[in-house]
Amino acid sequence: xxxxxxxxxxxxxxxxxxxxxxxxxxxxxxxxxxxxxxxxxxxxxxxxxxxxxxxxxxxxxxxxxxxxxxxxxxxxxxxxxxxxxxxxxxxxxxxxxxxxxxxxxxxxxxxxxxxxxxxxxxxxxxxxxxxxxxxxxxxxxxxxxxxxxxxxxxxxxxxxxxxxxxxxxxxxxxxxxxxxxxxxxxxxxxxxxxxxxxxxxxxxxxxxxxxxxxxxxxxxxxxxxxxxxxxxxxxxxxxxxxxxxxxxxxxxxxxxxxxxxxxxxxxxxxxxxxxxxxxxxxxxxxxxxxxxxxxxxxxxxxxxxxxxxxxxxxxxxxxxxxxxxxxxxxxxxxxxxxxxxxxxxxxxxxxxxxxxxxxxxxxxxxxxxxxxxxxxxxxxxxxxxxxxxxxxxxxxxxxxxxxxxxxxxxxxxxxxxxxxxxxxxxxxxxxx
Numbered sequence: 001x002x003x004x005x006x007x008x009x010x011x012x013x014x015x016x017x018x019x020x021x022x023x024x025x026x027x028x029x030x031x032x033x034x035x036x037x038x039x040x041x042x043x044x045x046x047x048x049x050x051x052x053x054x055x056x057x058x059x060x061x062x063x064x065x066x067x068x069x070x071x072x073x074x075x076x077x078x079x080x081x082x083x084x085x086x087x088x089x090x091x092x093x094x095x096x097x098x099x100x101x102x103x104x105x106x107x108x109x110x111x112x113x114x115x116x117x118x119x120x121x122x123x124x125x126x127x128x129x130x131x132x133x134x135x136x137x138x139x140x141x142x143x144x145x146x147x148x149x150x151x152x153x154x155x156x157x158x159x160x161x162x163x164x165x166x167x168x169x170x171x172x173x174x175x176x177x178x179x180x181x182x183x184x185x186x187x188x189x190x191x192x193x194x195x196x197x198x199x200x201x202x203x204x205x206x207x208x209x210x211x212x213x214x215x216x217x218x219x220x221x222x223x224x225x226x227x228x229x230x231x232x233x234x235x236x237x238x239x240x241x242x243x244x245x246x247x248x249x250x251x252x253x254x255x256x257x258x259x260x261x262x263x264x265x266x267x268x269x270x271x272x273x274x275x276x277x278x279x280x281x282x283x284x285x286x287x288x289x290x291x292x293x294x295x296x297x298x299x300x301x302x303x304x305x306x307x308x309x310x311x312x313x314x315x316x317x318x319x320x321x322x323x324x325x326x327x328x329x330x331x332x333x334x335x336x337x338x339x340x341x342x343x344x345x346x347x348x349x350x351x352x353x354x355x356x357x358x359x360x361x362x363x364x365x366x367x368x369x370x371x372x373x374x375x376x377x378x379x380x381x382x383x384x385x386x387x388x389x390x391x392x393x394x395x396x397x398x399x400x401x402x403x404x405x406x407x408x409x410x411x412x413x414x415x416x417x418x419x420x421x422x423x424x425x426x427x428x429x430x431x432x
Contacts, residue, residue: 027063030431034057035056038424042152044408045408056148058085058138062078072111088146090159091168091172095200096203114182114184116183118178118180122174125222127181128241130239130300135343135381142354152419163307164308164324164360167377169339174222175311178198190225194223195221214320215248215321217312220244223242227239234291239288240285241284250278258365268406271367273365281306294344295342300339304335339354349384357375373401390431391429394424396424403417405417
């Protein structure tokens, strides 16, 4: 399949060139800016005092050029750039191949038979997703775009993610890796979608590299189904998705190190896991929302064999995909994440509450123990919309993490997998 990419790309470019004279091209653009300020009360270690406040900033700008042929075929190119502080990078994928400032770029062709795209974009299962309603898309618990909670044992800002634990229910394995996607027309409220990413990369170079990388996932297929409709006075939506990939070069006898409390009471120490062979990617999920007038209720659920539920690892070292626990695809362990939320909107005001829960099964330790990393959070928020382009949100969040070490200390072995945190925030957002 990889050999088809040069030809497919050429066909797409020729299609654009061939339609340029059919009708004039049009261009539109826009963007968004978000700034959040936080009061943070979280577990600390004595040797590393953290700030009790923080900020997160993000700006995005997008542009699209398109044309419509005489036969009604719409052809276009869309790109989006992002400018972020460190606190806004929590949910970015870790896939190499393109500058961090490039968020998404994709070419599309749309007709009465659906839409096909090629480029850097979320996969079919992720794009189909329906999740719990929220007042703030930026400071939500499920797949937070801004996350100021800091690892207490890090000297500079590092988002807190013990053993890779990442509370997100979207099927985000392939991130914005280069892929082909097809979306069907929506019939009787149902839209089907499918995508294929031949390599875990955001660039073209790796597509034509035949060298397999140790424990890196490739040939990632996704399917999704999304329904949106009405039932009496209720608006109803649900989705389901499935993702599968292939380990290019599995490392037999691979081991990882996990810091845990010993069987005999004492300070936590590093333990080796049993030897295992990293597996093939598999994750699935579903979600639903119901709306009645200003009230919305919904939730979503995800099971993945990516340790912690974050994006796939794409690092260096002997094992590209499993050099560390976070992002490693495990053969016999899963991370289960679910969330639920409710919002009510009246006039320019919106209020809401949400909850998220994560349970990560860790690889079996060499001493025979099966341990878990757990996380949960709940939040409440209120937002006011000045107009369609400006809004402000204030909210409160509580997080609780509980891991195999059961503590947060800087010595003798630095480890922090158990933590409580309370956050208050004010967020301002503008669109243009």
